[in-house]
Amino acid sequence: MAGGRAGVADLCGPRLLSANAALSPADLKAALDGEARALGFDCIGVTAPDVLADAGKHFRDFLDAGAHGDMGWLAAHPERRTDPRALWADVRSIVMLGVNYGPDEDPLGVLEQRTSGAISVYAQGDDYHDLIKKRLKALARWLVASSGCEVKVFVDTAAVMEKPLAQAAGLGWQGKHTNLVSRQFGSWLFLGAIFTTLDLPRDETEPDHCGSCRACLDICPTSAFPAPYKLDARRCISYLTIENKGPIPHEFRKAIGNRIYGCDDCLAVCPWNKFAQEGHEAKLAARDELRAPSLAELARLGDASFRARFTKSPVKRIGRDRFVRNVLIAIGNSNDPGLAEAAERLLNDQSPLVRGAAVWALSQLLEREEFEGRATRALSIEPDQTVRAEWSRV
Known part of the structure; x- marks a missing residue:
C-alpha cells in the first residue's frame, strides 16, 4: 500500500472503531494515538499539508547548489516534495510517526577498533523500511476502517519531506545536522507518514532547541x-x-x-541523546x-x-x-x-x-x-x- 490507497473491504482488527460511530475529530485523533502506540510507534503528531514553504525553499537552494551530488531522484519532481498536495491533491492531514532506534552502546566506540568495520546504527538490524511499513499499514487499515477515509502511506520511498513535516507535527526539530532531534529520543527516530483525507486537529510545531551547541x-x-x-x-x-x-x-x-x-x-554526539537512554529501551534489534x-x-x-x-x-x-x-x-x-x-x-x-x-x-x-x-x-x-x-x- 506504500504510495497507494488503502482498501476498505478487507480491513479488520480487534480494536476497530465503527465508521458510523461519528466520533469527533479530537476523539478520533486520541484513538489514533492509542492505536499507534499499541502498534509500537513511540511518537505521533498531525500537521497540515501546506506547511513546507520555508523547508521547500531550503530544499530548492540545496538542489541549486548541486549539494545532492548524484542523487538524481532527489531532484526529480521537486514540486512533489515541497508541497504534499502535488503528490496527492486530496490530502487534508498528514500523520507523522516515529520509532525510537537508539543504540544500546556508544556508536563511536567501534571507530577505535581499526581492524573492524563501523556500520551505521540504523543498518545493524533488519531494514527499517520493512519494519515501519508493516506498522504503518496496520495503522492505516485501522484508520480507514474506523473513519471511512482514504489514506496513502510513505516510508522514505517517495517524494515526501519527512523531517520538516515531523517538525511541523511536533515530533522534534531539524537540528544543525539537518536530522530530526527529539526531546524524548534524541537523534534516533525512524519516520513514517500517513496522508489522509480526514481533517484532524493539528499539533504545534516543535521549536528549535539547539541553542549555541555545534x-x-x-x-x-x-x-x-x-x-x-x-x-x-x-x-x-x-x-x-x-x-x-x-x-x-x-x-x-x-x-x-x-x-x-x-x-x-x-547523530551520536547530540546532547539530547541522553533522554533517549533514560527510561527507553533500544528498539532496534541489532545483529551481533x-x-x-x-x-x-x-x-x-x-x-x-x-x-x-x-x-x-x-x-x-x-x-x-x-x-x-x-x-x-x-x-x-x-x-x-x-x-x-x-x-x-x-x-x-x-x-x-x-x-x-x-x-x-x-x-x-x-x-x-x-x-x-x-x-x-x-x-x-x-x-x-x-x-x-x-x-x-x-
Whole structure:
C-alpha cells in the first residue's frame, strides 16, 4: 500500500472503531494515538499539508547548489516534495510517526577498533523500511476502517519531506545536522507518514532547541556542513559509502576511517541523546555480527555470501562491489600491515571498483618501494583506466 490507497473491504482488527460511530475529530485523533502506540510507534503528531514553504525553499537552494551530488531522484519532481498536495491533491492531514532506534552502546566506540568495520546504527538490524511499513499499514487499515477515509502511506520511498513535516507535527526539530532531534529520543527516530483525507486537529510545531551547541558540526570528519542547518551531501560519509557508485574521492578516504556503511558521528554526539537512554529501551534489534565485523572477513565476501550475510539488511541494497570498496578503504586506514594480504587477494577481482580500492589499500599498508614494484608490474596488464590511475598515483 506504500504510495497507494488503502482498501476498505478487507480491513479488520480487534480494536476497530465503527465508521458510523461519528466520533469527533479530537476523539478520533486520541484513538489514533492509542492505536499507534499499541502498534509500537513511540511518537505521533498531525500537521497540515501546506506547511513546507520555508523547508521547500531550503530544499530548492540545496538542489541549486548541486549539494545532492548524484542523487538524481532527489531532484526529480521537486514540486512533489515541497508541497504534499502535488503528490496527492486530496490530502487534508498528514500523520507523522516515529520509532525510537537508539543504540544500546556508544556508536563511536567501534571507530577505535581499526581492524573492524563501523556500520551505521540504523543498518545493524533488519531494514527499517520493512519494519515501519508493516506498522504503518496496520495503522492505516485501522484508520480507514474506523473513519471511512482514504489514506496513502510513505516510508522514505517517495517524494515526501519527512523531517520538516515531523517538525511541523511536533515530533522534534531539524537540528544543525539537518536530522530530526527529539526531546524524548534524541537523534534516533525512524519516520513514517500517513496522508489522509480526514481533517484532524493539528499539533504545534516543535521549536528549535539547539541553542549555541555545534557538537554535530564540529565532529564531522569531512566538514560536510558548510553552515549550521546546511548539508553538502557530496562530502558526507553516508553519501560517499552508500549513494556514491564510483571510487571514493581521494580527499575523503583517510577521513572515512573504518566506516564501511554510513556514519553516525553527528547523530551520536547530540546532547539530547541522553533522554533517549533514560527510561527507553533500544528498539532496534541489532545483529551481533554487524556491530563490529572483521574487515578481513568482510573482504572475502563474494556476491552470494554478501547477499546471504546481509539478507533483510539495508546494506544489501548497495551491492557487494560498493560494499567491498568501502571495506578496502577501511583496510587502508587500519594501520595493520597484516591486512595487506586481504587487499592483495582483491587485485584480480572482476570489479574495477574493487580493484581500484584494493590498490589504494595496499598503497597505505606497504612500504613505498614494494608498492612501486608492484605498480610497475600491474600497469603492464591492468586494462581499466581508473585502476591504472590508482597504481600511478604513488
